[in-house]
Amino acid sequence: MITLKGNKAMITEHVEGLAETFQDGKYPHVQHIHVKAGGNGTCPTASADEDGDGIVNTPEGGAAYGEVSTTLTDSGDTSAAAAVDVEHAGIKGGSATYERTIDLDDKTVDAIKNGGASVVVHGLNPEDLPKDVQDAKSPLDDSLPQAATAPALCGTLADSQMGQPPKGGPDTGGGSTAGTDDTVMLASGGGILVAAGAAFAISRKKKTNSAH
Ligand SMILES: [Cu+2]
16 A cells, blocks of 8 residues: 655555565565556556466566556665665565655656556565576576566555555465456545555466465
């Protein structure tokens, strides 16, 4: 949930069920607000897997959710320049609560109001992936494995009345498809706009397990 007052955004987020560990530490899940030019941000479904390797990687997902506009880091830089800063990843480990108040640029604020903004949490568990997919480098940063930057959760933000969470909730079963039909679109007064979205796991092409 993001509460907007002008360009100030109070972000509260809870995630669970993501990959827990990476090497010896907590898995760094980078996360962003993505902005789709022209609005109509959505979350990719498994059909976005153009190269057929079994996962939706970040460029493949971009057709649905657009480019990184804001990086939801744990501290410091929140610009797109910090997109793959795993050291300051906003989510560390499989379950976490993220709370931070940051300033957004005008483009991002407009996109949130216009339905063009989605929150994407990245980082799949390599052990869930086929060997060749495990070994592939990230298309964003070849010092990182592809799994680290592939999207794991995605939710499109929509206007929501104060205190009204989106209807429904994340599918607790494996292999759910991305969707935005759980959001509510209601005007709110007083200059505060609450944008909320429940994120859905981006399913693997083959529903062999709960990929997150
Ligand atoms: Cu992202």
